[in-house]
Amino acid sequence: MSDVLYLSIVSSIKEKILKGDLKPGEKLESEPQLMKIYDAGRMTIRKSLSLLSNEGYVYSVPGKGNYICKPDTDIFQFKFNKYDGLKTHIDKVKLLSVTIKDTPKGIEKKLNLEENDKIVEVVRLLSSKEQPIALEYVYFEYLPNQPVIEDMLKFANYLKPLEEKLAFVLDKTLEIGIELPNEELKNKLEFQDNEPLFKIMETIKNTSTKKIVQYTIFYIRPKYLSLKASLPKVDKSSNIF
Amino acid sequence: MSDVLYLSIVSSIKEKILKGDLKPGEKLESEPQLMKIYDAGRMTIRKSLSLLSNEGYVYSVPGKGNYICKPDTDIFQFKFNKYDGLKTHIDKVKLLSVTIKDTPKGIEKKLNLEENDKIVEVVRLLSSKEQPIALEYVYFEYLPNQPVIEDMLKFANYLKPLEEKLAFVLDKTLEIGIELPNEELKNKLEFQDNEPLFKIMETIKNTSTKKIVQYTIFYIRPKYLSLKASLPKVDKSSNIF
DNA sequence: CAGTGGTCTAGACCACGTG
């Protein structure tokens, strides 16, 4: 029960679905019927249906009716940030190298570049107070006259401000894999056993220009990374309907 | 440009955001102003704002105004299904064992069970035409007089029908880790090197009863599992607003 | 054809935030 009519209608219908009175695929009462049932105007009913639709409970077919969804339980959602989402606080970010290369092996396809283009490779080591945790390789197109180096030294996540500015145009993709470390990785991460590492590949693409802005490979020891996902929750925070 | 007024308003405002004329944090024109700008009624303007809100472009503060969002770029979404989401088709599902145990070590906390409760452990091997791909341990409470065994033998995913019926009440959680296989895992998956495995832990909880319905550990060779995630896309499929 | 959902308007009242 809510003091707002359309929310109380939402609760009522949701309860019927949860109790099983309304089953996936079944048709709801028509909107004129719902108006009578809940003593509400049409737009109020439709606001309720809109909310239920956003939350994945209901869909509608023009000319036919409103129906209960058969929900997809296979979509998981997880919040992930290379720097904030770790189990340990990152105390040090050490810039190992910044290299301008002109023959990137294996990476050129990822960045959609021509053969003559140059790319910047940034290698950074992330450590807690005690020990190294992760190694990061960042690749992006080399554009002369762009002073990125200073920002890289200053900020753990130097792309963050850019991301917030361009966020609506950026499309990020993650791929998670496993890799057994080679000697270089072992040395840089300062361990000697054959502990496998998470290999996280992040691609950032500008959807306007269709170009890949950045490609990152992130190696991290599993004990420091928590990869938890859950079914997407719909935020009811919005009041606009 | 769309033949539907509120959609054309959405496009117009979205374009302004993408071009950078409207920046995150900035205030939109007030609703009465927007009514004049677009020559539309209030509810039409609000429908547009509603859509923009659902897609993460706009939020509103009662008594103040509508604002451009500072989007969160750290939430990734991926579609995952233990059985359909693999790189290889699963040809065989071999039931290795079904055991009723009364002292589950390490699992009892996960299932919120009392000490005297019994649980069922189901071990299954999933194989392609050529070779074993994944090993699965499923744990759930043992309830006498419930013939689950037959279903388990018949269906690769025996919980699937149940899931679809109860989907609105089920809360699924995934955790992804890495594990170096012990001898048992190596033998069952028929390989001898030290290839690390994805360890995927799935918890299924009934949100009504607050009980954990099922806990699954899924070991899979990395070459057969594709774990790709992207920023959540908002489906504009819904016509209810 | 009647019934359904989709779009849109004009207008009302409220609670909230700022002066």
Added chain:
DNA sequence: ACGTGGTCTAGACCACTGG
């Protein structure tokens, strides 16, 4: 007091679906 967004209504017209 005024402007803002939040809720709600009554009524209109349209396109689509079904018998």
